[in-house]
Amino acid sequence: xxxxxxxxxxxxxxxxxxxxxxxxxxxxxxxxxxxxxxxxxxxxxxxxxxxxxxxxxxxxxxxxxxxxxxxxxxxxxxxxxxxxxxxxxxxxxxxxxxxxxxxxxxxxxxxxxxxxxxxxxxxxxxxxxxxxxxxxxxxxxxxxxxxxxxxxxxxxxxxxxxxxxxxxxxxxxxxxxxxxxxxxxxxxxxxxxxxxxxxxxxxxxxxxxxxxx
Numbered sequence: 001x002x003x004x005x006x007x008x009x010x011x012x013x014x015x016x017x018x019x020x021x022x023x024x025x026x027x028x029x030x031x032x033x034x035x036x037x038x039x040x041x042x043x044x045x046x047x048x049x050x051x052x053x054x055x056x057x058x059x060x061x062x063x064x065x066x067x068x069x070x071x072x073x074x075x076x077x078x079x080x081x082x083x084x085x086x087x088x089x090x091x092x093x094x095x096x097x098x099x100x101x102x103x104x105x106x107x108x109x110x111x112x113x114x115x116x117x118x119x120x121x122x123x124x125x126x127x128x129x130x131x132x133x134x135x136x137x138x139x140x141x142x143x144x145x146x147x148x149x150x151x152x153x154x155x156x157x158x159x160x161x162x163x164x165x166x167x168x169x170x171x172x173x174x175x176x177x178x179x180x181x182x183x184x185x186x187x188x189x190x191x192x193x194x195x196x197x198x199x200x201x202x203x204x205x206x207x208x209x210x211x212x213x
Contacts, residue, residue, distance in 0.1 A: 037063070037182075039190055040168040048083075051186055054170055064186060069094070078107065078187060092183070095191055100198055103191045107183050114188055116195045123192040128184055135159070135192050146192060148185055156181070159189045169193055 036054040042065070043058060050062035065082050069075035077083075078093040093107035102115040112127035121137035123146070131151050138145040148157040159171045171189050173182060 036170055036172040037186060038168060038170050039066075039186070049190070050082075064092075064183070066095075066187075066190065072096075078183075093187060095187060097194075101195060103195065105187055105191065107187060108180065110180075110184075112184070112188070114191050114195070116192070121196075123188070123195070125184070125188050129180065130184075133184075133188070135188065146189065148189070157185045157189070159193075 037051055038054045039049055039051050042048040042050045042062075047068065049066040051064035051066070052060060052062045061081060063081070065079045067077050067079070067083055069077050074097050076095040077091045078095065080089070080092050084090075093105065095106075096104045098104050098113075101118060102113065105112045105114060110127065110129060112125055114123055114125050116123050121139075123135040123137075125133040125135070133148060133150055133156070135146040135148050138147070144160060146159045147155055148159075149155055155174050156177070157171055157173050159169060169189065171185055173185065
């Protein structure tokens with residue numbers, strides 16, 4: 001696993017020389033990078049989400065970033081590293097909310113669909129190269145912990161937020177996989193969190209309407 005994440009981080013390190021990446025990057029030992037990724041709001045751009053290894057220095061260039069589409073409300077664009085203002089390096093994927101409990105995702109030409117079960121709180125992911133996947137919700141943690149499993153029940157990754165549905169999100173890869181699988185885990189985990197937030201907000205709105213507040 002260490003060698004994979006080392007190779008993965010090496011590319012991000014080389015990208016730091018590009019003009020569109022953050023400058024003044026401190027040296028970082030990528031070979032000791034944590035297998036846990038963190039999705040958080042950029043410290044320099046509140047409208048941008050960045051994906052970085054947990055524990056990386058704050059000004060380390062991100063592995064991925066997620067930004068709202070300028071012309072299509074409800075659509076998010078996924079980039080390798082930071083968005084390139086020159087347009088020379090385009091996005092690697094996009095996310096579109098198709099309903100309150102589902103979303104359409106596309107990563108490097110792979111079309112997927114994420115759907116939440118309102119009964120169990122689990123999230124199914126179809127259309128992936130690995131077949132059907134599922135983010136399983138832990139009832140013990142109130143939905144703040146999800147575990148990604150394949151169709152055979154093998155655990156691939158797990159995610160946790162600071163509290164159910166909200167806060168920075170951490171994703172731990174439990175098995176060594178190629179970059180595509182890591183990207184699928186990241187975007188589906190993020191969107192599962194977004195769908196859960198919408199579900200919580202909908203419940204709150206209904207309760208407020210019933211109570212007349």
